[in-house]
Amino acid sequence: MKKYLLYFFVITIISSCGTHPFRSSEKSYKSQLRGFQKKLSSKKTTPLENGINPEWISTVNFNLxxxxxxxxxxxxxxxxxxxxxxxxxxxxxxxxxxxxxxxxxxxxxxxxxxxxxxxxxxxxxxxxxxxxxxxxxxxxxxxxxxxxxxxxxxxxxxxxxxxxxxxxxxxxxxxxxxxxxxxxxxxxxxxxxxxxxxxxxxxxSDNEIKEAPQDFNIEQGLRIIGYDTRNLSSAIKAFKLHYIQTEVNDILDPKTINTIYCIYKKQ
Incomplete structure (x- = not known):
């Protein structure tokens, strides 16, 4: 009986050591990949509202x-x-x-x-x-x-x-x-x-930041850089979090304006 229990204990330890801690996520990952593979391999076309059913002819020019x-x-x-x-x-x-x-x-x-x-x-x-x-x-x-x-x-x-x-x-x-x-x-x-x-x-920004022109549109500059400016205050804070990390606020002082202009010019 003791020999059997020892054997069972050893097998349990070996099994647990060999178990991937994220086995369920690996299984789900593979399952989703199979689903995507099926979709990518499909050549089924969808009829249009005008009754035309597109014909499938495979191109040879494509990649991911x-x-x-x-x-x-x-x-x-x-x-x-x-x-x-x-x-x-x-x-x-x-x-x-x-x-x-x-x-x-x-x-x-x-x-x-x-x-x-x-x-x-x-x-x-x-x-x-x-x-x-x-x-x-x-x-x-x-x-x-x-x-x-x-x-x-x-x-x-x-x-x-x-x-x-x-x-x-x-x-x-x-x-x-x-x-x-x-x-x-x-x-x-x-x-x-x-x-x-x-x-x-x-x-x-450059080591020596040039002064922005008097007519520089700050909101437009931030938009051209890429920021969503519908909430201009948040866009200014996000810009300063990235480029002026010592002053993370929405204050548009000369340093902030000139830095925005500098980054804008690099786009």
């Missing part, structure tokens, strides 16, 4: 859609594991392509060509469906702590690969707060945007 933006977030959670759990529960309805931990570990959670749910109700310029054209990167950070060197180094390495692989424009590497100024403030004021820009990821 590619991302054109990279959106950087902080998780606002306390650990990498907590974030992974959040992104593997169907009820949360949120995800990202990559999560980077404080120690620099990188976890990829979705193929780059697939649409993650990371931007929410957001826009940049005329693009009102950011999720369909972007890669979402989440940084393991609760929003009040500095970003570690290891984490930023991994982010720079990841940005280097993504920018090169998908030919993403430098100015299209932006923040969650940029695309959703009334709702979001991530990544936090502690995020090193200047360091990223100096490395070729995103734009930054």
């Amino acid at each position: 859609r590619k991302p054109n933006f990279i959106i950087i977030h902080h998780t606002a959670q306390d650990s990498l594991q907590q974030t992974i759990r959040t992104f593997t529960l169907p009820k949360t309805q949120v995800s990202a392509h990559y999560v980077i931990s404080d120690d620099g570990k990188v976890v990829q959670m979705l193929n780059d060509y697939l649409r993650a749910w990371h931007g929410g109700n957001a826009s940049w310029g005329k693009n009102t469906d950011i999720n369909s054209t972007s890669i979402g990167i989440e940084l393991d950070n609760n929003g009040t702590e500095p970003f570690s060197d290891n984490q930023i180094n991994s982010l720079l390495a990841l940005l280097s690969r993504l920018k090169k692989e998908y030919n993403i424009p430098t100015q299209n590497i932006i923040a969650h707060s940029d695309i959703a100024p009334t709702r979001k403030s991530d990544p936090s004021v502690l995020f090193p945007w200047k360091l990223l820009a100096d490395s070729g990821f995103g734009v930054w």
Whole structure:
């Protein structure tokens, strides 16, 4: 009897060690991929209102859609594991392509060509469906702590690969707060945007900022940069969170106006 119990105990331990902690999410991921494969393979056409039934003739000239933006977030959670759990529960309805931990570990959670749910109700310029054209990167950070060197180094390495692989424009590497100024403030004021820009990821103001013309339209300038200016106060705050991190408010002082003009000229 003791021998049987010992054998059962050993088998249980071995089985538990070999169990993937996110087996259910892997199963769901594969199931959804099969569903997408079926849709992509379908050659069924839909009749039009005028009674015409389109004929299917396959073209040979096509490829996958590619991302054109990279959106950087902080998780606002306390650990990498907590974030992974959040992104593997169907009820949360949120995800990202990559999560980077404080120690620099990188976890990829979705193929780059697939649409993650990371931007929410957001826009940049005329693009009102950011999720369909972007890669979402989440940084393991609760929003009040500095970003570690290891984490930023991994982010720079990841940005280097993504920018090169998908030919993403430098100015299209932006923040969650940029695309959703009334709702979001991530990544936090502690995020090193200047360091990223100096490395070729995103734009930054000149060392010597020129004075904006007297007739410079600030609201129009922010709109041309990409901001949704329907709530102008929020757009100004989001701009300063990115470019003037020592003064995150909606005050349009000369420094703010001139910085907006400088970034506007780089578009």
